[in-house]
Amino acid sequence: MADPPSLVPGTRCSHARFTRSGRTSKPTPIRDRRLELAPTFLLIDRRRLHCKDCDSVLSERMPGVELGHEMTRRLYDDIFHAAVNRPYQDAANLHGVSADLVETIFREHARDLIGDFAPELSEMVAIDETVLAGQMRFVCNCLVTRTLVDILPDKQPVTVEHFLRQANRNGRVRVVVQDMNDHYRKAAQKALGPEVLIVVDRYHVVDALNRAMNASRVAVTAGKTGPLATAEKANLRKIAPLLLRNRREMTRAQWVELKEILKSKEDLRNAWLLKEALKGLYGLKSAERAAARLARLEARFPKRWPAAMRPMGKAARMVTKFRVEILNWYQVQQDNSFTEAMNNRYQLIDAGRAGVQFETVRAKALLRYGGLLDQWYLDRV
Structure with a gap:
């Protein structure tokens, strides 16, 4: 008898009587990390398994392989992390693949990581706006963890107020640092309550x-x-x-x-x-x-x-x-210098977008600066 059917997940066959039925006629080529800049493939010789009960023939699975892209899981992860940290074409050149493949892998994995993402505000946040994908976007950063909370598709007062109310579901916000934007002040007061301390930072004044x-x-x-x-x-x-x-x-x-x-x-x-x-x-x-x-x-x-x-x-x-x-600054001597620096980083992502939509720029920003990925790995690729 061959190994149990757990070696062939995804099959509809629920029987347990498998026997070996030889090997595949040709080794399966699986793309792997490049060696000395040359395209590298693993040629994997797979066993075939035959079920005596339903007469089906199945191929042995390949652990660590992304079958949808015919590449190793480690290469798939490397390409994804490079796509987060670089423009698609740069990531493609780095790994010797097409830019379309890089974008596809990024969209697949980013969708899994950000699909159920729910931003949450901490005790101290900074709000501002910056131009991304040709439009002004509302940006919220956490001044406690020095990370990105979220980027909204616009900066309309209704959008900002709804976001602040939803993201403050635990009622933790105590300080909001902003520029002299009256719409933001009113939205923060409505969404977070009058007890929240709003500070206009010194830089903008x-x-x-x-x-x-x-x-x-x-x-x-x-x-x-x-x-x-x-x-x-x-x-x-x-x-x-x-x-x-x-x-x-x-x-x-x-x-x-x-x-x-x-x-x-x-x-x-x-x-x-x-x-x-x-x-x-x-x-x-x-x-x-x-x-x-x-x-x-x-x-x-x-x-x-x-x-x-x-x-x-x-x-x-x-x-x-x-x-x-402005005088609240004397209670919390905090400014928006961190947010201004982060805006420059978000714009650098946008500068290499080459037609990528705002949703992709937001996804890259959240993955890089929102704490969703380990920074040490991003720096390595």
Whole structure:
């Protein structure tokens, strides 16, 4: 008698009387990991088994082989992990197969790993948006484990609110770090409750002030023409980096240079002073002192901003609108630098997508940065 029928799983035959019936006429070629960049195949000589009861002839199974692709399981896993970590064509070149095969293997295995994936929020999360597959997508990261929670197909308030409510099913969220996006603030308050601490991170506040400062610089010479205007624009472009730099970070020579130009440009000088005062909120010892400074600044806001100060005035109004969330930074000194760094990584996945849909980019991001695969294995391939 031959080995029991467990050697031939998948057969409809339920009998136990198997006998050997010779071997297959030709060895079965199974693709394996390449040796020295050359295509490598294992030629497996398989036994045939004959059932006396139903008169069927079955071939012996091959452990460790993906029969659907005629390759070893280890090569299948290598191709999948390479597809997670690389563009499909790069993974294909690495293993000597076609890009279509790489994509097929990735879709098969990713579907199994992510099919029942249910994101869950931790005590501290960061929310933001980034462009993937040509559209703005909502991104949520965990600041406790430093992993990706999920990427949504859009950033609509209804979508964000539904996601936050579903992912917080255990009610663990205590802190949400975000930028100055009012839709996100309202969605977080509705979905997570009023007791959740919402923190507007320092990076986005400083970035908004810097962009407003640069816009104010451009507004100073807007509409001016002629040689004198050209020279003025050139001088202002020259000091543009100094306008964005904090006063305490300048050398004495840089400060003298900046002060000399600001002396003759009152609106630009006032915009720069406001920028410095608002950035200085983060250098105070307590939230109470920061709140007092912000109140004094707001009391001095003009009813009508001069043209060159309008961009900075708009940024200042935004700061006062989010005063509570900005001052919450003193309770949890956490920013979104991790999320900004991760956005760059997600965009690198998107850069190598070559027409792949958003769902595939999301799957790769979750597998690489969502804790669904061991990072050491990804680094190895």
